[in-house]
Amino acid sequence: MKYMIRIxxxxxxxxxxxxxxxxxxxxxxxxxxxxxxxxxxxxLIIFGVLDMIGRKLESKRNEVSNVLS
Incomplete structure (x- = not known):
């Protein structure tokens, strides 16, 4: 998902x-x-919104990884 957002x-x-x-x-x-x-x-607005979505997904992934560890 991260790479799709970047593309x-x-x-x-x-x-x-x-x-x-x-x-x-x-x-x-x-x-x-x-x-x-x-x-x-x-x-530029779309780029910024996608960046915020990507950061939110990354932080959720990190939270799940920390809980599972």
């Missing part, structure tokens, strides 16, 4: 980076720029 995080972050590069260096119209910026922000 999704990396793909989301790379997608956000791609849109950020489009925003910075692309020839975008003014009407599209807020949409691209929103996409970058959403990818």
């Amino acid at each position: 999704i995080q990396v793909s989301t972050l790379l997608g956000g980076a791609e849109f950020m590069l489009m925003l910075l260096f692309g020839d975008l119209t003014e009407s599209v720029k807020p949409l691209v910026l929103g996409t970058v922000l959403v990818s």
Whole structure:
């Protein structure tokens, strides 16, 4: 599960980076720029939420390991 979360995080972050590069260096119209910026922000939010979920799962796994030991 941990690796699946990491894979999704990396793909989301790379997608956000791609849109950020489009925003910075692309020839975008003014009407599209807020949409691209929103996409970058959403990818960062998803990355953060998945990171919190991953940490929570890891702490629960550590608690179970400590109880069983």
